[in-house]
Amino acid sequence: MKGDLMKEFEPRILAFLCNWAGYAAYDLAGAKCLRLPPILEVRVMCTGRVDPSQLIEALLDGCDGVMLVGCRKGECRYENGNYYAERRIYWVRKALEHVGIRPERLHCNWIGADDEQAFKSAMEEFNAKVASLGRLGEADGVEKGELESRLKTLKEVFSGERMRWLAGKDLEMSGGTDVFGNQVSRDVFENEVMDIFRSEYERSRILVASGDAARSVAEIARMTAISSETVLREIIILKRQGKLFLEGIVEGAPQYRRVQLVNG
């Protein structure tokens, strides 16, 4: 059964491996000549290095699944890198779910550097999982252009300060209290974050829609399926933030375009 699936569809999987556990276990698995499914790796010093926006970037570049392999909890070389990585992946998964992409496409594994069998089974399980999910987009029922714009929007959201801040504060908030010393229940926190995420997503969607060409409010509203009142309101905010500018007026409709930052 698994063999058949593999023949039909070979998923493209990228693994971020931490130098001390994931990569070391891969080395060991190799030294022991274990059979491993084809997964390409990026070596980082710690899974904590993996930026949430880069997880989405990998999907945007055509990966069907992305996995993180790091040290076991409490064994992180840098003490808490994997805890932060887990929280980031948690929120990116939530976000993927929100935009109709199977969150299982992101996965994190915490294994020991000496546990090549665990590494092998993690690889195999994830490979089989993604193989059963199918090609990104197609299998999720999202058409190609739409998939790209959704992922681009997500990347925008996770490059923005609000979601990054919340994902970073999650560890502290979920175990402790807010700045006023009140205990925050997990549900309340999650709802708050998802509310913020939804508003960020909407705004980023407008930003992405105006990215490739100058567009009018009506055009953007049609493209994003957001009501034109909201689009207008958001455009005013974005303009004030210096992220959009008025390029010109065509047939009485103002055309807005995204300010492109030159990346140094």
Add this chain to the structure above:
Amino acid sequence: MSQDLKIGVFICECSGEIGKRIRCAELASCAAGLEGVKEVQTHQAYCMPPGLDEIKKAVARQGLDRVVVAGCSPRTHETLFMRALSEANLNPYMLEVVNIRDHAANVAANEEAATRRASAMLKVGVARVGKLAPLENASVKPEKGVVVIGAGLAGLSAAKELVARGFKVLAVEKSDVAGGMLDRYYTMLPGPHKTEEFLRKMLVDLNKSPKVEFAFGAEVTSLTGGTGAYEVTVRDRGGEKKVSAGAVVVATGAEELLPEGLFGFNGRDVITQTGLESLLRSGLDPLIKSIAMIQCAGGRSERVPYCSRTCCMTAVKNALWIKEQRPFVEVSIIFRDLYAGGPIQERDIRMAAEKRTKFFRYEKNNPPAVEKEREGSVLPPLKVVVRDILTNTKKELACDLVVLSNPLVPRRDSAKLAEILGLPRDRHGFLIDHYARVKPSHFVERGVFVCGNVHFPLSPYECQVQAYGVASRIANLLLKEELKGSAFYSEVDESKCVACGLCEDTCSFGAIKVIQDERGKKARSSAVNCLGCGTCAAGCPMQAIGMRHFTDGQISSQIAAAVF
């Protein structure tokens, strides 16, 4: 940009390990087609001297500026190739090692799959190497001075050792005298040495040296800079002054938890062990004929769940001292568990028993009770009622004095100090080692060390051992001409930073902190302290933090190239 790249790809056959399983010629032709690749070679074993020479020669001949070695693990062989690159006058960080042996040759099902896999990996490696930048290791010339906070036994011992190793020491003491807790003990564990004499000798030794300076009535209010080059702000009555130091020793000790409300504690006839010590110093009242000591008075409870470690031995020590001076005074020790690790301690317990000290054992849920004898009675004024589980009998001990062995707890100001120094505390509030199990005397920041009771309750002997350990660690660190850090460390783009402080929370090593200075309030990273994990960079809300050698651009290029 890509026109300027001169990448050399060296494919190692690993003496057949790779050569037999991967079609290296096919791999080489695939590599030759990649952007920026100027030279592709294969060799039997690049890790051997002839192979390394080949790399060096190729670098010189072709003027290569970046090298990809496709062979075995960077975890084992990276430093070897880095050295070769240095010898070829190339920055050693312009290297990427692609592990096609363990990650392709050995794990793929057949030659076809292995070759496909290896060439995909090579593509990622070449993409990454094109984005690499030459790096230098962070380095600092360490300051040869140390600030010791706390002039108790641990602090003084550390200072003594540091001075002996040639360092300048500033001892910052909150009170007006040196000695700390030593002051409160008449004799010192484990033997019958007088604390006063010991302390006096130590201070005389220290004062002889011109390298020691004391600041009394002073405290540390801030710590900036990094390992080897700290700037410590010390505030005393005269005002604040800034001291530069290579390292900081924290030896602020602990404090006693007074057994308020326990066993009728009143400070007169129900006193603490330190109270007894001061009675012993002034000479025990001759009217006192019998003394009962109650152990774990406040310790190993809900409030203080840990064992304070030294109180059992202090009780035994004091019992022995009393028995020696006044053989006819009755001493009873009422304990839950007698903590006495070590040969001297075992011997002391036996000696105390031989000198007719009585031992009774009680259970946690059935503690002894201290009762007052009624007025006008001829019996001694106090009565301790205890259920002794050694004999399973109820004992009533008439006594003139009840001594409570109370535990040591973290000082009230230790939280503030931990915050100033960026040190973690355990759930009780003691400052802790970084890796308590495997790396004693390693602390979060490479230049901040902790010793003595501030760490956890210790006997004087252990305090000194810790202090000496810390002193030798500091010598290890600061006697070097140059302190080397990693070449990959975080860098803050100050134009983007909004000083939110998330990076500071993220970093377990105090390497990145939000600091207010003349350039404004910004996160600043200490290159020497940074271990290069990059967790701060991936979390920065403003994306203001860059991680050298694992930059966003490098990782993105790898992601983009990762296609089979």
